[in-house]
Amino acid sequence: MAHSKETIEKIRKARTGQRHSDETRRKIGEGNRGKSVSEATRAAIAKARNGVRDSDETKARKSEAATARWAAVRAARNG
Incomplete structure (x- = not known):
């Protein structure tokens, strides 16, 4: 038996x-x-995100994460 709407809430x-x-x-x-x-899912995601822009704060967080990730990759390569 499925839950009622009240129980789900x-x-x-x-x-x-x-x-x-x-x-x-x-x-x-x-x-x-x-x-x-x-491909259908990719298209749906692209359509949903069309026109969406990251805030400056989000861009800064992404940049910081990417910088740290690449620093770790470089460190692993260099031993």
Whole structure:
């Protein structure tokens, strides 16, 4: 039997803000590894994001993350 709309709302409110554990996140990642996104899905995502721009704050965070990621890659290559 399916949950009622009221019960679904109670469950949603109770779970709001909860995060997956590191173990669960690892398992989800392993389950998704190797999967590819269909062209139809890619097109739908592109259409949904068309015209969306990152804020300056988001651009700065992305830049910082990419810089750190490449620094780690360079460090691993150089031993």
